[in-house]
Amino acid sequence: LGESLYLEFDDVLANEQDYYYKIVHCDYDWTPSALLKSQYLTGFDNQRIIDYGNSYTTLQPYSNYRLRIPNENVRLRVSGNYLLEIYNQRGDLQFSRRFVVYQDLVQVGAYIKRARDYQFLNQKQAVHFTINSSGFPLVNPLKEVKVAILQNYHWPTALYNISPQFILGNELVYRYDKETSFFGGNEFLNFDTKDLRAPTAAISKIEFEDVYQHYLFTNRYRNQETYTYFPDINGDFVIRTLQGTDVACEAEYTDVHFSLPYTEILELDEVYVFGKFNNYALEEINKMRYNEDNGNMEVDIRLKQGFYNYKYVTRNDEGVVALNLVGGNYHFTENNYTVLVYYRNFGDLYDSVIGVGTANSREITN
Structure with a gap:
């Protein structure tokens, strides 16, 4: 509380449309809380975003x-979960974070422990943690305290x-195995388009339209391979370019082409490319389609220049999402974990x- 939050986004229509932001305080389960705006905000939201600029020298x-x-218009008064919502000038919600x-x-x-369940011994990571309330007296911690654990x-x-x-x-001691364990997954795949004309390790060719x-x-399936460590940024992305100094307005957009061989492991499941760059969404824009000419699942996504992490996930006809069917699960995988304590x-x-x-699985122990 008291630190700054930054949001940055692009509108590729480039018509200087007006955008407005709203701030919604939420409870533990992400439903809107009973607080009035005046109880969690000092000032007013639903203001127009006035800090913007247009791209220059970009295709x-x-x-x-x-x-x-x-x-200068609004400050946060209390801690908790929040939704930041962005609306266009017609009042239509564009996205939220x-x-x-x-x-x-x-x-x-x-701290992170290896799972004790023999079935998942080489696949899962268990989060153990303690909450010390010596400076914040709790009367009935079983009813007053809740936690959320994120990977x-x-x-x-x-x-x-x-x-x-x-x-x-x-x-308060939490030393569970099953209840606080996550599948380890695998290291995220990555690519870097900071240089428009020079292929990096993940890029096979560059064309211009x-x-x-x-x-x-074309990526391979890693679910049956031996785990191999290579550094990632755990699904995140960083906008950067060598073609200019003002990354916000000089970085180009490029079409990035992804491909994955179709195999029987996919059956009729939908396949998506996702990461933090699209807020881990499963949408038509990042859904892969079968190419009969080469037998690959393919999709191209227009993305701003930068370094990106991504992975392939599947969803069956019942809506069940498999995050690690293609990449596999390994207890060695480096993951960040966050424990949030609610009161x-x-x-x-x-x-x-x-x-x-916070904890990182690099220090995982048996």
Whole structure:
């Protein structure tokens, strides 16, 4: 609470459209809380984003918008879960992003253990942690405290509603195996388009049409391979370019071509390319399609120059998403874990966040 949050996005229509932002306070389960806006905001939201600029010397024109919170119009008053919503001038929701505001009122110590379940011994990572409330007295911690555990800030797989295994004085102890474990997955795949005309390790060829076309090497299935470590940024992306100094307005958009061989392991499942670059969404724009000429699943996505992490995921006809069918699961995989501690006293109108703990599976132990 008190630090700044930054949001930046592009509009490729490049017509300087007006965009507005709203801030919604949410409870532990991400439903809107009972607080009035005046109880969680100082000032007013639903303001027009006035910090923007147009691209220059780029093949794909776009307008770049930037928002900082707090700003001269609004500040956050309380901790908790928040939704930042962006609307166009007609009042249509364009997109939203989650963020969490916290206060350091309790100490959270987290570490990663190898799963003890023999079935998943080489596939899962268990998050163990403690909450020390010596500086923040809890009357009834079993009812007042809730936790959420995230792997690589991926909300769809977050774990909720986990009670402490036991309480020792001022310390809440969580040393579960099954209840707090995640499949390890595999290191994210990556590519780098910072140089428009020079292929990097993941790019097989570059062509030019209306914009540059970057063709990635066809990826292979890693689910049956021996685990191999190579550094990633856990699904994230970084916008960068060698063709200019103002990344926000000089970086080009390029069409990035992804391909994956079709095999019987996919059956009739839908296949998607996803990462933080598209907020881990499964949409038509990142859905792969079968190419009868070469037997590959393919999709091309227009992305701003930069370094990107991505992975292939599948979804069957019942809507079940398999995050690691293509990449496999390995307990060696490097992942970031975050433990959020929520607090609601009797009579409170909202869930506050009183502590955050982090751990990385590089230090995994048996």
